[in-house]
Amino acid sequence: xxxxxxxxxxxxxxxxxxxxxxxxxxxxxxxxxxxxxxxxxxxxxxxxxxxxxxxxxxxxxxxxxxxxxxxxx
Amino acid sequence: xxxxxxxxxxxxxxxxxxxxxxxxxxxxxxxxxxxxxxxxxxxxxxxxxxxxxxxxxxxxxxxxxxxxxxxxxxxxxxxxxxxxxxxxxxxxxxxxxxxxxxxxxxxxxxxxxxxxxxxxxxxxxxxxxxxxxxxxxxxxx
Numbered sequence: 001x002x003x004x005x006x007x008x009x010x011x012x013x014x015x016x017x018x019x020x021x022x023x024x025x026x027x028x029x030x031x032x033x034x035x036x037x038x039x040x041x042x043x044x045x046x047x048x049x050x051x052x053x054x055x056x057x058x059x060x061x062x063x064x065x066x067x068x069x070x071x072x073x
Numbered sequence: 074x075x076x077x078x079x080x081x082x083x084x085x086x087x088x089x090x091x092x093x094x095x096x097x098x099x100x101x102x103x104x105x106x107x108x109x110x111x112x113x114x115x116x117x118x119x120x121x122x123x124x125x126x127x128x129x130x131x132x133x134x135x136x137x138x139x140x141x142x143x144x145x146x147x148x149x150x151x152x153x154x155x156x157x158x159x160x161x162x163x164x165x166x167x168x169x170x171x172x173x174x175x176x177x178x179x180x181x182x183x184x185x186x187x188x189x190x191x192x193x194x195x196x197x198x199x200x201x202x203x204x205x206x207x208x209x210x211x212x213x214x
Binding site: 008009010011012013014015018019021022023025026027028029030031033034037038039040041042043044046047048049050051052053054055056057058059061062065066 | 087088089092093095096097099100101103104119122123126127129130131133134135156159171174175178179181182183187188189190191192193195196197198199200201202203204205206207208209210
């Protein structure tokens with residue numbers, strides 16, 4: 001039972017490592033933390049296309065924040 | 074404890090709300106709050122605004138999907154094939170090493186439950202949708 005769980009954890013870890021490298025190769029801008037959140041959201045049934053719109057929207061918002069921060073410096 | 078830490082501690086049982094919150098928090102990495110706290114925008118206010126934008130984007134896509142629209146041929150293409158299309162593009166653009174590595178990585182991904190992920194194709198679809206959404210890292214000399 002425990003070894004099956006360990007095998008699954010190892011499989012997830014290996015898959016995540018490969019996905020992160022694919023992500024970097026494709027310049028998606030996802031780091032391990034955001035990638036693992038996205039994986040969980042996909043597993044909860046969130047449409048990947050909708051999720052990509054959310055990520056792009058959040059990037060725009062945080063870029064705006066950083067821009068206003070720089071302009072006030 | 075931030076929502077990101079909560080997600081890492083309790084990865085499997087996180088709700089969509091918590092995960093969206095964690096995604097919003099992770100997008101705020103690098104924003105300085107010390108000066109902001111003195112201004113008109115508080116961290117909580119920004120987090121609320123980001124969540125609103127995130128759910129707005131999520132729901133707008135949901136309503137678009139329900140409207141009658143002819144499906145594009147790309148929509149029915151399996152995500153792995155879409156990745157191979159990117160690999161082809163990389164070769165055409167003169168990046169054979171990247172194309173080679175992408176194909177190698179795709180080959181390393183196990184199918185179905187052996188991968189440990191239930192929705193591997195959805196994740197590949199997400200990566201396809203986000204491909205090229207940030208500039209490539211600067212090359213070092």
